[in-house]
Amino acid sequence: MCCIIFMIERIKSKLFSFLKTRWAKTILVFLGVFFLLNFLFPPKINVHYSTIVTDSNGEILHAFLSSDEKWRMFVELKEITPTLRKAILAKEDKYFQYHFGVNPVAICRAVFNNITKKRRTSGASTITMQVVRMLNPEERTYWNKLSEILRAIQLEIFYSKDEILQMYLNLVPYGSNIEGIKSASYLYFQKSPDRLSLAEVTTLVIIPNRPTSLKLGTKNPLIVEERNKRLKTFQAEQLFDNQSINDALREPLLVFRHEAPKNAPHLSLRLKKQFPDEAIIVSSVKKATQAKVEQMVANYVNRTRVMNINNAAVLVINNQTMQVEAYIGSAGFNDNFDGGQVDGVQAVRSPGSALKPILYATAFDKGIITPKNIINDVPTNFNGFEPENFDRKFNGKVSIEFALANSLNIPAVKVVRDLGKSTLIEQLKKADFQTVKKQEKDLGLSIVLGGCGVTLEEMTQLYAAFANEGNWQKVTMLYDKDVKKKPSHTPIISAAASYLITDILAQIKRPDLPNNFDYTYRLPKIAWKTGTSFGRRDAWSIGFNKKYTIGVWVGNFSGEGVPELSGAEIATPLLFQIFNTIDYNTSGEWFHQPNAVVSRQVCAESGDLPSDYCSNKILDYSIKGISHTRKCTHLKKFYVNLSESISYCTQCLPVSGYKEKLYTNLAPELVSFYEQKHILYEKIPTHNPNCTRFFKIANNAPIITNPNNGSEYYISKNDSQQIQLSCQTSNDVKEVYWYLNDRLLQKTLSNKPLFFAPTVGKLKISCTDDKGRSSNIWVIVKEE
Template structure:
């Protein structure tokens, strides 16, 4: 019962032990008085330490001044070595472990000397008393001395001897704004306290008594002389053996003031901002990898500056632990001309084509597409949005894997149109893309081509989910031995495997042309991206162990003609992988059980029909991928000379035959016509047939103008507007109507022009089979 009462009063363990096992020599009233005083006047240990950022192995990366502008680095108990402990105690308080905060013998000796000699000849302060004085500096008066003694006793009650020694070593002054032995150790010897030699320890032990006259770097000969005096005294008092003392005396003193560690500046500033009260923050980065990557980025940008490409950022993420192992925010933190202090890891930029793998992976998971499915890469109008490929060229019929490996834009926009932009946006929100959440209402189909804002951190985390079987995890910037990361199922392992295999192909246009990089091509999957106006170059790659994100460009947003993900960002990506994980090709991703091979038609990528003769193997996801039958050919009845076609209603009794014709989409026919590419055209329909082809199937697709758009024309100079459509393969002529009045009859795939009137305008197009489509525009 008594113990519970004491615990509720938060009695220090030492005082609790005295009360429980009180001897007759300690009156109860005195214990009660001490207890009351401890409750009323508890010791206040309020010290502002410098923030120290270390790497995963405890090596200091970066330090910051404390709030009171001091270099006061926190020294841990593990850094107090036996040599350091013995030297400090022999110098300052040899009876430290035997007294209760006050040394009565020293006080009596000092008092007698001060009275007889009428001046201060020797001190009586113990290490504990010095800690009290450093915590609360006051003038040296007898009253303050008594207070100091009482506080020292109190400190001994509340804290262990090791903790008090630790406080002393954290607060001891070394002149200027340097406090604590760890600060002095790093700023003068560039090493941690546990690596100091006996000579260095002794040097740091004698300076606090005379920090002004014994200033390291300017008074080193005098310091050496004083140091050797104390070393000889240590020998006489047998603190250390003679061999160790002689080695220490011969050791030269080359100490001078160094700059505080300032590595990984962008990450360090970020961690200090996120954890402002922590004295030591252990980052997840590896100092060795961080230094290598920083140097590679700096050297690389030094070469690209000749092209006016002045900055880069790199993030190296360990896929197994999801811990960051290198964080390079810019090519040079101190570069004021090119905004080196901007953190490129967190900067919001346009991703270019770098989001396409997520789009196609989502389409795989929805069963809409498989790698060998055919998409038409031809000029297409998406309600006013007319994307172009990076090289301004079009490829006609291409497979999905070709479209992704070659980063084609039109197939990607078609894929997001069929998938629905909401699906992609939800995936990005699930992957914690913060800017996407804010821009959600304003995003259109162009999101997959870079029409949104992302950060390198978000992109690297996204690609790491491809390496982790579709499971998204947030990257860790703090080191933990056994990280337990919460996972979000972003994609299936089957879809990510298909994407990984496509992105691992090396026969692609975004492989750098430089032989130096292709000669040592790392075994990775990677994707590039170049934003509109060539303002941002991306290259993000991954293997089993690492995901590396690279951004290259100018923080000013200035575009550069030579800037591209393939030629500028990818070489740096390859260089980093070859440095940090050169022999990674021995491990690769395993094919999931749900990924199976099946035969498909090479002309469409769909399951073969009775007309398919060219069959190839394609990957699919079991019970997920579509089972569309191929329809790339259709049967048409024609006369024997193949100059006329028939429908079932007008089919003659004889003199006809069946022939297979390519079932081409109107957009592909239009492309073939524009490029003068030969294709097998369906003959004109029997002119004597009276059948009317009704319905919207295969009706002409009006591609210009854009349905629902507003057009502004000058009153003084009314420009003519173009009318264009994409008819079916069997169409020879089309009829254009404006506000239900016939405008003109034209050959199929030929554009015409007309002068529009103000107001709402209805435009219709009817083919020679009677199939019709209409749109409306507003002319102002």
């Protein structure tokens, strides 16, 4: 014990004596200055990496050159396999794990060899020193070598061994503009570093020292020779087992430089622009799905080009995660002739009829309509706006579900009018329709027929809300493995309204199913809606089931219309092909009816609750506590004489010689339609001409269809121009009276137009039927 104490005292004494010497003070000052400078000027790692976009599994989809025009793909620690690590360290720095950035033994050996042989035979550079040199390339002098040593020590202070090795593998040169083992691995072997064989690893290990003479693709035989020498060295050092070495020695080297991955180009460009400083962007896309859909779109457009339909775009959304699994912006990114670089997912186009589902769903939620409600599909003038159906035909009385399934235009515009244009616009704003937000003040009733700008992304997101009980959420294009269900959402419609829309759009026999469709025998069960824009410039088909929502747009980016272009015939076949491919083995799970959706009996003639006169009753869906409770009024009781030639009111009802009879209570617009088409209907007899009572009834007043209320007309002094007066009246009207500024102009039959010569100024035009019901409009007549 005494000896130990004595020894400690002697050491302390020697240490204190040494610290008083000039050398010790010099060393302490040097260390103090070094550590001060170390923390004042930490190492700057400012490497510009190539941006790479991967799929959800980490497979590279697309790679971009770095800002300094290098292929320098960032390698992650998980890609540095034990084989790669052992080979690199054995070749470059056996004592990497033990030194502090500098190997003193190697430096002394190098100095001795350089002095004795009078030339530089070895630089004694560790991996850390090589990283310093690659980060800051300098001329190889002794002074720079000293600086390199100090910087290497500094690097060891700030970073772990794994991080320094990672830097080395990211910066190591492979000739031309290729840097880093990941770049070399993909550009030569077309695989990630963690999938390289021992022979491939060894090949990439030996090249950095001679990147010019050992150039892959042109010097393969020489590379094999050098590779095998290194493998035998590994074998002598027992770095790998003999079987692995022997297999590697026999492995051929048939490689050359390949193009960098260029898949999903539109999505990749979008993500690179969105995240310019990220080296690795993990997208939500599934590489296999993306490749399949890309190929289907390219093949499909190759067939449609004979019709001058040259492009298409597709977006596939997973409804459970709201992540994009396939993103095809065009049929061919490199097709410069047909605008292949335009991103059709983000391009603003006209939606045609594709917005009708959100309109009807909103009307369901407001209680205005139910699926079986009857609406008149007849020519209608909406203050100068006179829409037509796609086939330019009219169907008379139709149900709401028929109107939606057949994409009828007049019923849709009527629902917009009754719902309120602003209500529909607010719904689209909730669903983040950017162009609608900008155009809001300029939009009219035509919005539901395609009179606004939308993108495929916005439309597909909207339909995904139907698959998620009316909850809208913006899609993400970045992968998140922790997503279970949508974390946040915006309810835009109720689950009940979503179910009603889905039920209508999932009908087995659909009018918008393409003629002679080849895949009819194995159609997946989906709900879908088509759309065709004015001028046949855009064809849409968007479908969804429990798992996916898929949006398809087909057309020309130039905006050129094509007579054959339609959502049903052109876009829908591609939609079904994609569903059949990516969701072929689906579980078949479908949407469950919410508790708020209940069945009730309604009159088949109106879709309203049956009255005492209704005999034909059917079942209809309704939303509990929301849907209207209107009583059916399609039949009305009249008192008529026994020959049914005269009708009576209660004031002129005779004592005898009359009977009660029910007549169909047709709307004026429907009566006018029947008259124009010569469709037979039972007319209500003329009211008793001897009755003196004046009927002041608000309901079923004449509808003035021409001229348009608030219109301006210009007349010339020299021409005798005339304006047409026409109206629509109810079933019980035979004659109408026209007034100009409250002065009688003329009496006419209810279905006959009248012409008059206008005078300059503001005119009040009135129409009164033979029941005393009136309507008024105002027009302005100006002189040219």
